[in-house]
Amino acid sequence: MNPLISAPVFVLLAAGLSGCVTAGNPRADLISIFMDQFMKCYVVPQQALSREAPVVEIRLNLDGSLAQEPRVVRGDPASVNAQAALKAVKRCAPFHIPASITHRHAQWKVMQVTFEP
8 A cells, every 4th residue: 555645736926926927927837747747746645634734945957956955944844744745846956947937036045835735
């Protein structure tokens, strides 16, 4: 029996990315670029009985590698959900950064991602 289920829902927030995407939002394209990558790496633990949605801060270098260890900024860092979120970020790194957005590093170098089970 597989102890993991895949059903991730993400909300990107913070320094450059916003969970509220509007047609006039110049950062809207960044959300889909990173969401696609998170979806491939995040696995919701079956034992995640709570609906706790940890928020993880991610800091990236220009090449998509982690500038520092990801950290839980909201929620219990020791929870199963938070640990799965941290593992997902590390599993995804380095992130693929399209050449078309490298000049916008200031908009995506710090992200806060909500990992909803």
